[in-house]
Amino acid sequence: MTADPVLSCQAVRKTFHGRPVLHGLDLDVAEHEVVVLIGASGSGKSTLLRCVNLLETVDDGAILLDGEEITDPRHDADRVRARIGMVFQSYNLFPHLTVLDNVTLAPVRVHRVHKAEARRRALELLDRVGLADRAGEYPDRLSGGQQQRVAIVRALASSPRLILLDEVTSALDPELVGEVLALIAELKREGTTMLIATHEMGFARQVADRVCFLDGGRIVEQGPPSRVLSEPSQPRTRQFLQRIVEAGRL
Amino acid sequence: MSTTETPAHEDEYRPSALAVARRGYRRRQTVRSVLLAALSTAVLGTVLAVAVTGSPGWETVRGSFLSLSVARSSLPAILEGLWLNARLLGACAAGALLLGLATAVLRSLRGPVAFPLRALAASYTYAFRGAPLIIVLYVLVFGVPGLRLTGTPSVLVLGGIALVITYGAYLAEVFRAGIESVHPSQRAAARSLGLTHRQTMRHVVLPQAVRRVAPALLNDLVALQKDVGLISLAGPIDAIRAAQISSIDSFNYTPYLVAGVLFILMAAPLIAVTDWVTLRAARRQNAEGTT
Ligand SMILES: Nc1ncnc2c1ncn2[C@@H]1O[C@H](COP(=O)(O)OP(=O)(O)OP(=O)(O)O)[C@@H](O)[C@H]1O
Numbered sequence: 001m002t003a004d005p006v007l008s009c010q011a012v013r014k015t016f017h018g019r020p021v022l023h024g025l026d027l028d029v030a031e032h033e034v035v036v037l038i039g040a041s042g043s044g045k046s047t048l049l050r051c052v053n054l055l056e057t058v059d060d061g062a063i064l065l066d067g068e069e070i071t072d073p074r075h076d077a078d079r080v081r082a083r084i085g086m087v088f089q090s091y092n093l094f095p096h097l098t099v100l101d102n103v104t105l106a107p108v109r110v111h112r113v114h115k116a117e118a119r120r121r122a123l124e125l126l127d128r129v130g131l132a133d134r135a136g137e138y139p140d141r142l143s144g145g146q147q148q149r150v151a152i153v154r155a156l157a158s159s160p161r162l163i164l165l166d167e168v169t170s171a172l173d174p175e176l177v178g179e180v181l182a183l184i185a186e187l188k189r190e191g192t193t194m195l196i197a198t199h200e201m202g203f204a205r206q207v208a209d210r211v212c213f214l215d216g217g218r219i220v221e222q223g224p225p226s227r228v229l230s231e232p233s234q235p236r237t238r239q240f241l242q243r244i245v246e247a248g249r250l
Numbered sequence: 251m252s253t254t255e256t257p258a259h260e261d262e263y264r265p266s267a268l269a270v271a272r273r274g275y276r277r278r279q280t281v282r283s284v285l286l287a288a289l290s291t292a293v294l295g296t297v298l299a300v301a302v303t304g305s306p307g308w309e310t311v312r313g314s315f316l317s318l319s320v321a322r323s324s325l326p327a328i329l330e331g332l333w334l335n336a337r338l339l340g341a342c343a344a345g346a347l348l349l350g351l352a353t354a355v356l357r358s359l360r361g362p363v364a365f366p367l368r369a370l371a372a373s374y375t376y377a378f379r380g381a382p383l384i385i386v387l388y389v390l391v392f393g394v395p396g397l398r399l400t401g402t403p404s405v406l407v408l409g410g411i412a413l414v415i416t417y418g419a420y421l422a423e424v425f426r427a428g429i430e431s432v433h434p435s436q437r438a439a440a441r442s443l444g445l446t447h448r449q450t451m452r453h454v455v456l457p458q459a460v461r462r463v464a465p466a467l468l469n470d471l472v473a474l475q476k477d478v479g480l481i482s483l484a485g486p487i488d489a490i491r492a493a494q495i496s497s498i499d500s501f502n503y504t505p506y507l508v509a510g511v512l513f514i515l516m517a518a519p520l521i522a523v524t525d526w527v528t529l530r531a532a533r534r535q536n537a538e539g540t541t
């Protein structure tokens with residue numbers, strides 16, 4: 001008996017105003033696996049992540065978390081989201097709460113962890129990303145890279161089964177990208193299951209166990225990064241990577 | 251002017267002749283504008299004083315509006331009335347804030363089940379933002395007791411209710427503007443952590459919303475503090491009603507002036523707090539803009 005994948009998307013379809021964005025998409029993410037989604041802007045990477053986190057309702061198909069269908073409307077969406085961590089491109093930290101309160105909000109309110117225990121664990125996590133000394137500050141006093149690290153810690157604080165990362169470095173200066181990528185690489189070493197959308201091919205190559213190329217609302221090609229990024233078999237993947245290389249030269 | 255002070259290092263900065271000249275010019279400009287402002291204020295004040303005190307009716311007006319003895323004799327009753335206004339203001343402000351907040355939260359609910367609540371909240375804010383306060387006051391104070399229901403509250407309570415529902419409608423709109431000004435990504439972030447709609451509202455949206463609209467809320471409370479005086483129309487002896495009574499007793503308008511000054515004094519702290527909060531909010535906004 002093989003273990004259930006942590007996440008399983010089966011023929012997921014999502015339209016906006018009648019225009020299909022996800023076109024019967026299939027994707028499994030196994031435990032401890034890091035899957036990276038690449039694809040042109042508008043190919044539906046963010047939409048897929050938002051569907052998995054039930055921030056969007058799918059039109060058809062099913063999404064399973066640990067073998068349990070979460071797209072079933074009878075399912076309590078809040079309980080599902082509590083088991084999935086999500087990190088956004090624009091950090092979305094709560095500006096009226098200190099760094100520490102940002103991190104402990106969900107453990108205390110959603111998971112009913114004792115306040116002192118939640119603080120202890122939050123400080124431990126913040127210490128790991130080198131931000132324990134900023135715990136009492138408000139997010140707008142931190143740099144972009146520091147804010148994004150706090151956002152990742154906030155997602156980690158509830159010990160989620162799966163972490164979704166949506167272009168977490170796109171809003172950062174190249175110098176700050178490194179510190180966030182280093183953190184994600186470390187999470188990978190610890191065996192965190194992650195589904196990541198990114199435009200950074202170098203990052204994809206570094207952390208992905210599997211790269212999925214999204215086009216036209218489907219996964220056109222997938223495989224280990226060394227193969228998909230270096231010797232793509234599909235013409236559309238080649239085109240996309242070609243464009244990236246050209247843009248990189250500009 | 252070119253006397254050497256402490257011996258300068260090679261790289262020590264010394265203002266150039268140009269900078270020194272500019273500084274001198276600015277200083278002279280400042281002195282000039284202060285003098286000009288003082289002069290024009292003095293001229294305007296003199297003109298006003300001469301025009302008022304030199305007017306043909308000045309003696310009569312002074313007698314009927316500025317009589318010291320009448321002011322002194324009417325003050326205790328008016329102060330006692332003002333205490334009623336102050337208590338009424340406190341109760342009505344709390345009531346209107348709660349009602350406004352509850353209405354705004356109801357209007358933010360989603361889903362078909364909440365439709366009647368949404369509709370009710372929306373029609374309430376529409377109706378009572380349009381209705382003149384005096385009419386609401388008359389209807390409640392004179393209409394409701396006419397029903398002769400048992401347990402009808404006192405006129406004072408009914409008047410307070412009129413103030414609360416009228417101001418609640420304004421405050422609801424202010425709260426709603428605040429709720430809507432919180433970016434949807436904040437909700438998405440809160441929901442993605444597993445917070446329910448309620449928890450998101452309570453811990454993420456409302457704290458940010460209230461902070462943003464605090465100046466506008468306080469402004470409405472300043473307006474409310476004036477309007478609590480309208481309760482006098484319904485009979486309870488507040489500051490204005492007390493002024494009216496002593497004015498009739500003394501054939502003199504001075505008590506009204508006394509009541510007016512007392513209202514201004516009562517409002518002053520609230521206005522000061524409002525200005526301070528507004529200034530702070532503006533500063534914070536600017537700080538946000540620079541990062
Ligand atoms: N709420 C929405 N309403 C309407 N259309 C939407 C909505 N969200 C996304 N879309 C559309 O869905 C398509 C896919 O968007 P999505 O954000 O998933 O792309 P993406 O792959 O994440 O792109 P990017 O790399 O630029 O982030 C786009 O054409 C977008 O316009």
Ligand SMILES: [Mg+2]
Pocket residue numbers: 045046047166167197
């Ligand atoms: Mg996107």
